[in-house]
Amino acid sequence: MGPDHASDWFWAVLESTRPRLSALESWLESQPREVLEAFALAYESAAESLADFSEGVSVDGEVWSEDSTEDLCLWVVGQGRGLWSSVVAGDLPLAEAARMYLGRAPLGPDVVTPWDGEVSDPGHRGYQSPGAIVHGVYRTRFAEDLHERLDGVRGD
Known part of the structure; x- marks a missing residue:
């Protein structure tokens, strides 16, 4: 999938x-x-375009678990289009992005100011990342689990 995979509005x-x-959050x-x-589908799709989570990513000789690989890919998306595009286009190997994520490599020019993690609604604590906050907001507003709703939308 190319760098324009996720919508411009996202x-x-x-x-x-x-x-x-x-x-x-607001x-x-x-x-x-x-x-x-x-928004949730675009975030998820952008992350999935970076790697097959089940295969993991090999970083310094260690193959990451499916969950750790997914967390990494969600982090890359949260850094914005610049870093995501570099990884999805193959200009920056996912393993190098993982080193940035772990603090083992300097953050490249496509990594911008980290998210601050502050939320206004105490009910959104525990959803304190750009990929998770939508789930907290959805649960608060509609009293439904967004993962379950998206499974229905996707036909899973």
Whole structure:
């Protein structure tokens, strides 16, 4: 999948709210259900375009678990279109992004200010990343689990 895989609006939302997670939280709180679902699907799709989580990523001779690989890919997406595009295009190996994620390599020019992790609604604690906050907002607003809802949308 190419660098334009995720919609422009998705990347614009991430860039316009960074580095304040509470700004992303507020934006999500103002959107209709369908936009929250589309945001979550775009985030998930962008992460999945980086690697097959089940295969893991090999970093310095160690193959990461499926969950760790997924966490890494979600982190890459959260860094914005620049880093994501570099990885998805193959210009930056995922293993090198993993070293950045672990603090073992300097953050490249495509990594911008880290998200601050502050949320306004105490009910959103535990969802303190740009990929997870949409799940907390969805649960608060619609009293439903977004993962289950998306499974129905995708037909899983």
